[in-house]
Amino acid sequence: MKYTTVGVDIAKNVFQLHWVDAGTGEIVNRQLKRAAFLEHFANREPCLIGMEACGGSQHWARRLIEMGHQVKLMPAKFVKAFNIGNKNDPADARAIWMATQMPSKAVAVKTEAQQAILALHRLRQQKIKFRTAEMNSLRGLLAEYGEVMAKRRAALDKAIPSVLARLAERLPAMLIDSLRELWSDLERLDSQIADIERRLQAWMKEDRACRAIAAIPGVGLLTATATVATMGDAKAFSSGREFAAWLGLVPKQIGTGGRVQLLGISRRGDTYVRTLLIHGARSVLFHGKHTGTWAAQLQKRRPSNVVAVALANKIARTIWAILAHDRPYDQSYVTLKMA
Structure with a gap:
C-alpha cells in the first residue's frame, strides 16, 4: 500500500500541513487550528506523516498511530537541511515533507x-x-x-x-x-x-528490560531507566553498532580521496544517555572490576578518556544485544558472528 506523504509543522495553536495530491498533482498547503488537527486526519486514508521531534510531537505521533497512520519523527537538524529560502510555517512544512521521503533514522515514538x-x-x-x-x-x-x-x-x-x-x-x-x-x-x-x-x-x-541491563557492570539505576525509555523498541536498530552511533558514541570523521581522519566525539546523539554511559564506564575503570582483558590492554596504549568512551560504546552495544535478543547478561558470552 502506497501512503500519501504529509509534512506537518506543529506549533502551539496553528499547525501547517504540506502534501502533494496523488490524483491531481496539486501542491497543497493547509493551515489547521489545534482543535481541528486530529479531526482532519481521522477523515483521511492512512498517510505517512512526518514531523520534527520537538515539544508535543510524541503525543501527536501516538494519537495519529492510533488512527492507523504511519508517523516518522525526525531531528530538527536533519530537517533544517531541506529548508531553502525564507523560514516560515509553509516553508518548514515543505522541508519536513521533503525530509520525510529521505532515508534516515527516525526518532522512536515512545509510550x-x-x-x-x-x-x-x-x-x-x-x-x-x-x-x-x-x-x-x-x-x-x-x-x-x-x-x-x-x-x-x-x-x-x-x-x-x-x-x-x-x-x-x-x-x-x-x-x-x-x-x-x-x-x-x-x-x-x-x-x-x-x-x-x-x-x-x-x-x-x-520493568523487565531495566532489570536485565542493570546486571551489566557500569549500568546503574539512572543509566538503566534512561536508556530503556530513550531507546523505545530495541529491534528498531539493526545492530548494536547502529545504536551506539545513534547515541553519539562514535567519533566525527573527515576525509577526501579515500583517506578518512577520525576526530573527537561529536555532540550528535542523546547527550544525557551518552553522559550516563561514559560515567558508568569511568566507574568500572576506576574500580578495576569487570574490565576484562580488552579494556586492560586498551588502557596501556590509549588515554583514559578514549578508553572510557570506548568502554561506554561497548556497554551500549551490550545493552542493545540483551534487549534485542531478549537474553540475560552473561559476562563470559562470546559471539559466534564473524567479523
Missing part, C-alpha cells in the same frame, strides 16, 4: 510510560541544577563578608552553622534569617531528588 520516566529524569536534572545554583549563591554571599568555604557540599554543611553564628553578631538579623532559609532549601532539594530516585527505583523493579 506514555517511557515518556514519564524521561520526565522524571529531566526533573531530577533540574533539581540538581537548582541545588548547585543555590550552593554557589550561598558561598558567594558569605564570601562578601570574608567567609570562604570549600566547594564540597559536606564542607558547606559542616561550616555553615558556625559561620552564621559568627556573622549574626555583626550583620542584620533579616540577612541571617534569609541565609538560613537558603541553606534549608538545599535540604528540601535533597529530599526531592531522593524522592525522584525512589520512584525510578520502583519502576525499575517492575
